[in-house]
Amino acid sequence: MPLPTPFHSRTSAVCDSYEWRNWSGYLSAGIYEMSHDREYYAIRNSAALIDVSPLYKYEVTGPDAARLVDRVITRDVTRQRVGQVYYTPWCDTQGKVIDDGTVSRLDTNHFRVTSADPSARWFQDVGYGLNATVTNVTDDLAALALQGPLSRAILEQVVAGIDFARLAYFHLAHGTVDGFPITITRTGYTGDLGYELWVRPEYAE
Missing domain, CATH: 3.30.1360.120 (Probable tRNA modification gtpase trme; domain 1)
Known part of the structure; x- marks a missing residue:
């Protein structure tokens, strides 16, 4: 329900x-x-x-947060300033678009991602081995x-x-x-x- x-x-x-x-x-x-x-x-x-x-919302934090987000989205995170919001798609390993949404840089190592479809698993998989955490904050x-x-x-x-x-x-x-x-x-x-x-x-x- x-x-x-x-x-x-x-x-x-x-x-x-x-x-x-x-x-x-x-x-x-x-x-x-x-x-x-x-x-x-x-x-x-x-x-x-x-x-x-109801939009899905995720927060990416940790020393490697920027590296994780940069692996996923098609825009250059190194150029994103704190307080700036990107509208961007993210793709699978073959370059096929999975979804799109906004990525807000709340702090140097703190990002908030919004999307229409669930994307947490993909972000977590891409971040394997990195010192970063993906947290689902949709209900928060x-x-x-x-x-x-x-x-x-x-x-x-x-x-x-x-x-x-x-x-x-x-x-x-x-x-x-x-x-x-x-x-x-x-x-x-x-x-x-x-x-x-x-x-x-x-x-x-």
Whole structure:
């Protein structure tokens, strides 16, 4: 049976369509109203909030963390700065794409990977012999995508400690909302201005 996401009490209260789907073992609203129209135009003209908590999330840590990630993805990790986010595919030994997602460099030897499909086993196999650890943090991190041209203005009203005017595309910053910690990446898949918000599940409500 699919599990509720940390935001389920909020999303279920506004899901008038009762259209739910199983997304990687979590209950996810496929559509909130009876038509997609308002959600689509909200993203294009104002802003919309999407619960993306079901994304798979892994953290790679240790002295060889950068070497492990560099073995897996197709982009050059040696050029990735702390605070920068890569969008990248990763491939098998024959060069066939396995999946794609984002790789955030949280610190010199600390990376966070997000993906649509399970990838932990592949990262662990590739890291054999390296002094690095791959940890599945999917259940330990809730996530929202705030997308649309007004997304920055909304976040500036509620998030402290982040200068959104200086937060570059595909970079991250740490701030607070009502005193609890939050990480925000300037990322998204809508093709518009947007951000993704990463918080511990206990702060989701």
